[in-house]
Amino acid sequence: MTPDPSTQEKVRETTDIGTTENLKLQKQDQNALLNGATPITATLSTDFTFRHKIVWKNVIAYVIFHILGFVGIYMALTFHANPLTVIFTFAVYIIGGLGVTMGAHRHFTHKTFKATTATRRVLMLLFILNGQNSLWEWSRDHRQHHKYSDTDADPHNASRGFIFSHVGWLLSRKHPLVIKYGRDIDMSDLEADSWIMFQKKHFLLIYVLISILLPCIMPVLLWNEHPIVSLFVMYFGRTTVGFNVTWLINSLAHISGMRPYDKNLLPAQNQFVSFFALGEGWHNYHHAFPWDYRTAELNTPFNFSTTVIDFCAKRGWIYDLKFGKDESIKRRIQRTGDNSHPKYGNPDEFKGTETLWNFWKSPSNPTYKTRDHKPGPITITRDGYPFIYNGKK
Numbered sequence: 001m002t003p004d005p006s007t008q009e010k011v012r013e014t015t016d017i018g019t020t021e022n023l024k025l026q027k028q029d030q031n032a033l034l035n036g037a038t039p040i041t042a043t044l045s046t047d048f049t050f051r052h053k054i055v056w057k058n059v060i061a062y063v064i065f066h067i068l069g070f071v072g073i074y075m076a077l078t079f080h081a082n083p084l085t086v087i088f089t090f091a092v093y094i095i096g097g098l099g100v101t102m103g104a105h106r107h108f109t110h111k112t113f114k115a116t117t118a119t120r121r122v123l124m125l126l127f128i129l130n131g132q133n134s135l136w137e138w139s140r141d142h143r144q145h146h147k148y149s150d151t152d153a154d155p156h157n158a159s160r161g162f163i164f165s166h167v168g169w170l171l172s173r174k175h176p177l178v179i180k181y182g183r184d185i186d187m188s189d190l191e192a193d194s195w196i197m198f199q200k201k202h203f204l205l206i207y208v209l210i211s212i213l214l215p216c217i218m219p220v221l222l223w224n225e226h227p228i229v230s231l232f233v234m235y236f237g238r239t240t241v242g243f244n245v246t247w248l249i250n251s252l253a254h255i256s257g258m259r260p261y262d263k264n265l266l267p268a269q270n271q272f273v274s275f276f277a278l279g280e281g282w283h284n285y286h287h288a289f290p291w292d293y294r295t296a297e298l299n300t301p302f303n304f305s306t307t308v309i310d311f312c313a314k315r316g317w318i319y320d321l322k323f324g325k326d327e328s329i330k331r332r333i334q335r336t337g338d339n340s341h342p343k344y345g346n347p348d349e350f351k352g353t354e355t356l357w358n359f360w361k362s363p364s365n366p367t368y369k370t371r372d373h374k375p376g377p378i379t380i381t382r383d384g385y386p387f388i389y390n391g392k393k
């Protein structure tokens with residue numbers, strides 16, 4: 001078979017990557033391209049000339065939702081609501097939050113631990129309480145985010161700056177590469193779970209019943225809260241906070257903080273995000289070791305989700321927890337870290353990192369990049385974890 005010129009061009013591009021570790025994969029890629037098959041590696045980065053098309057109905061919906069959310073937060077903070085409603089809302093925020101961090105993220109998406117069927121159902125229910133996407137779609141987006149981090153195939157590509165990675169990606173049409181590569185994300189494990197597929201199929205009905213009605217009806221039944229107040233505080237207020245805290249992991253924790261584990265990754269260690277997101281802001285570690293159930297090293301503060309996972313593991317509700325060995329973490333720090341690690345880093349060599357101040361100067365500038373991170377081409381390997389090419393490896 002004679003390859004057409006465009007195929008030859010693609011072959012040349014993949015060959016140009018030129019890293020020893022990946023040469024074998026690239027060779028297979030060349031053969032795949034020459035035979036008309038799908039290549040197993042691809043070079044991706046961010047095309048800053050691309051402009052996302054804004055979806056105005058989403059913009060209007062999110063603006064209205066946030067206005068209602070701020071009314072709910074105001075009602076809670078000024079005690080227009082019964083104090084019991086405020087306390088109960090906070091409790092649901094924490095418990096429901098675990099459905100996202102421990103459930104959707106660490107268990108269903110990353111498979112960092114196994115869980116009994118009953119535990120899986122509880123985690124799924126807690127996840128639904130937050131009023132986010134279907135569990136299937138949430139996990140697909142997140143697997144894709146890890147596989148193609150901070151490139152155009154990442155749904156919330158943080159190379160495009162804070163606004164896009166925070167909420168802009170939900171207010172605009174997907175980049176064609178997000179659609180293209182999204183189709184290849186392996187979701188077979190979740191698709192084998194009939195409960196997950198049931199929630200995907202009947203998303204709206206389950207949303208109304210469990211995300212809105214169930215939490216809002218409790219204060220009304222238990223201590224006679226006004227239904228409208230309950231709706232504003234428990235649903236609009238709590239969901240608005242939940243949305244933004246989850247989005248901060250995609251935006252702020254991909255921009256601001258140190259990179260002790262891998263300076264070539266955009267995600268950073270951000271304790272502000274970790275505090276509010278129950279331990280999900282230690283994001284440089286998490287992207288370096290996505291299969292680790294702790295999403296941080298041992299004894300890292302602000303990691304409530306890990307505490308709860310350990311608690312459940314002691315009771316046998318979850319098991320087979322995966323985590324990094326200290327020795328291999330140390331090797332990674334010494335090989336790719338930015339020298340900011342308190343134990344294995346080197347303060348004299350640490351060049352500093354992007355500050356919040358610098359970041360706010362240009363939050364929506366599409367060409368914005370953190371100071372010591374240059375999002376370069378990224379080579380994707382078959383196992384789904386990114387192999388960052390920076391010309392040295």
Ligand SMILES: [Zn+2]
Pocket residue numbers: 145249250254267283287
């Ligand atoms: Zn991330």
Ligand SMILES: [Zn+2]
Pocket residue numbers: 105110142146286290
């Ligand atoms: Zn993750």
